[in-house]
Amino acid sequence: MNTKELTKGIWAENPIFVIMLGCCPALAVSTSLANAFGMGIAATFVLLGSNLIISLIRASVPDKIRIPVYIVVIATFVTMIDKFMAAFTPALSASLGIFIPLIVVNCIILGRAEAFANKNTPQDSILDAIGMGLGFTIALAMIAVFREVLGDGKFFGIPVPLIKDDPCLLMIMAPGGFFVFGLLMAWKKHLAAGGAK
């Protein structure tokens, strides 16, 4: 059970900051910590399932229709989760409901399927999925902290004293997402470069 597969996804090869996949939901959804965790957990769950299935069927897929087959697997998996959650856990679905359809178009899932799952064993694929999922959630949470506190004047829903009366709305809107994302990535590169000048 080599843990490298697991830990690489969390920080070293963080899906958002390093491989730069899955930025669409990251920017669109990271307006509050609750959303961020919701999206993160949902994405991790789907990534786990799809990586497993794809690594199981990878041998038999003719290369010409590799992408359509993977996408059908992912879409089926996502829709099933969405429906089952809506039916059996209505409360959870109310909060996570809008994220699930977004996951189908999350580049990480197909990215990892294409780059990893169709070349490695199911065990490694599961580890990779967990690592990538956690990395995705952490990155999302980091972005969401800034955007929620600055843009919405709240932290996890609790109003923050100073900012709550006139928060900078730009942070919540699209440009804010871009700025926070860019700055965080620069900070990560700065760290990765050993804190050089």
Next chain:
Amino acid sequence: MNDLIQTGKYLLIISAIAGLLLAFTEMVTAPRIAENNRLVLEKARREVLPGAERFDTLDLATTDDAGHPATRSLSLGFDAQGKFLGTVQTVSPKGYGGPIDIVLGLKPDGAVSGVKIQSMRETPGLGTKLAEGFLDKFLEVARAGHPVKFFVKKDGGDIDAITAATISSRAFCKGIRDGIKVVQEGQTLIQQRAAAPGATPLPGPATTPVAPSPAPAPAPAPVVPPAPSVPPAPPADPESPPPAPTVAPEPPAPPLPPAIPQGGGQ
């Protein structure tokens, strides 16, 4: 050539399996989802029209934004003693990110008794403020009694919009105005139905039972009481059988259920 068949066959199998899986999940989950939605709506209706115990549905013909004829089903709320409390309906104006489903309660005199947002897809953090501060302020103004102009301040109304989310605020007000218009137009019918609170609701315009078919959106009842001017709306869905009038203590069929948050339905 055989490669063509071979690949086609492979994708056919995969897609067919996918179709089967989804159909299976749909079959298992659709009724429960409809049930969940109905419960949520039920709670919303009670919340919006305090004190209402029993609801009667009445379908009114109206025209939607593009002028095409459409039916709007109203629920007439009666308290335990059968007194007519007001009407509840779901309006779905088009907001910034898609339809905003609002459950609107109106008192007999047209004042707003209560409003609740069922589902919306507005930009998180901005449009979603409709459900937070905006709603309470809106209710204060609406319940103030004096005739309220349901327009955003910018358009000369009494409602102050959410900053940077004027589109959502305008859509919200439009939904309210639309609801009030429907009730005013159908005022005669409502009075007629409200006038006979004691008796069990007239058998006439009963509702369709929850059709067993997995279709998530059961078609609204095609029959509308023979109002002089308004032509009955053509049955939208040929497939569902004409509803046998069933009298149940509390008509189970929900009015046009709100769009499932995931955005299916017309």
Next chain:
Amino acid sequence: MSADLFSIFIIAIFIENFVLNQILGICPFVGVSNRVDSAVGMGLAVTFVMVLAGVVTWSIQNLFLAPFHLEYLQTLSFILVIASLVQFVEMVIRKTVPSLYQALGVYLPLITTNCAVLGVALLNVRKGYGLVESAVNSLGGGLGFFFALLLMAGIRERLEVAEVPVAMRGAPITFITAGLLAIAFYGFAGLA
């Protein structure tokens, strides 16, 4: 009728620009915008896929899904259509313009998961557009993406020779620029 179409077209390109306003399709937007020629290639490929996908998904929705009440198959069938279209486009480009195929690299298959393409398809259904309206909206969406990508590529080529702090080089400065572009695009919102 055509006035309505024109307004859909303009809204799709400027006001509800898929990349800068609705934050969809960021992965290829950042990945391929380092050079103008690969940006043009990607923009055209995405627009082509979007328009075709818009038309095909509309027909599937209205000919198959709605009448048979199979709305739950919506996401699945749409994404299958888009994936096959992208694979088709990939083969065509590989045969006809190999250099563009090399330049786009991994980002060509990633058009499949490009949120913008599926976004357009679902938006067409949610807004209840007709066939022509869907086609126009998809074309507008595609050109909006293409327009944003071109702007970005032009700026990034100049960034190559500008003095950028070490940590900001590459993706971070791209995102900051995209943020500024998004603010600029808000100017168009007044057009609605």
Next chain:
Amino acid sequence: MATVTAIFSAILLMGALGFVFGAILSYASQKFAVTVDPRIETAISLLPGANCGGCGFPGCAGLATAIVEKGVPIATCPVLTAAARAKLSLALGLADAGPTTPLVATVMCNGLPAEEYRKFEYTGIVDCQAAVLVANGPWLCPHRCVGLGSCVKACPFGAMTLGENRLPIIDKEKCTACGKCVKACPKAIIKLVDKEKTVHVKCNSPEKGPDVRKVCKVGCIGCQLCKKVCAYDAIIIENNLARIDYSKCVQCGACVAKCPQKTIIMQGVPDFKARKAFIDEPACVGCTLCFKVCKFQAVEGGTPKEKHRIISAKCVGCGACVAKCPKKCIILKPID
């Protein structure tokens, strides 16, 4: 009953869609089949894949097609190591007549005093080609390295960084001598040189001595002292500029010590001191070989069987005698 038809219609629809698209894709894959010669595929996989363009072809794929179809020699790829080249020639069954000595890019400019000799403050586009358009660069010396890093940007292997005085520093291990930096430099200061050699003339200016002194403290003034002191005549003076013939140079350092302008340097030995030969008297057997080989008559002796001694004033430290002495009793020592 209705549910069964629903499931059936779902399967039917998805199955039909799947089949239609599967068929279209496989038809397209035949119609648009790209016939790729398998040998080109192997060539691409064995080439370094950096697409640096050092070979003059559009990337490794371009070179691979040229090798397989047009018979271009494998050696045109400067980046390939000898081992990789052998493997490739084996895989393709082609001859491997590649250059044996690995090369490395070296910057032939020392431009030490950056601020003193600056013509103007350049704040335009950060690119050497662009800066050169403005009055031939911001430095007094027209041949000085512009220092805006076009070469650093051109290097696909990340082997170059801008050091102090804005002069590029080249990492010998990473540099694959692909030549991209040589082409990128508007002043043609970077040259591909034998990797082992460490002594270089760090100047590129053919101006006359007095003109060079006006614009640079460490420029070559063409005084020819280095040429005189070199025992292996490895230095050629062309229009006031010394140039080292690397095939002859043994890096004895004599020229480095002699050069009054400190233009010639030995890499890795910043303050190189002049060295003199010393004979270990008891071990000397008087074979007179050192006397014969010394070009500078710095050896006192010549009669066989007598002890020889070095005249340190004349000795330049070229090390010729050290190599020749059969008893290995001559050593070179820096004098302080």
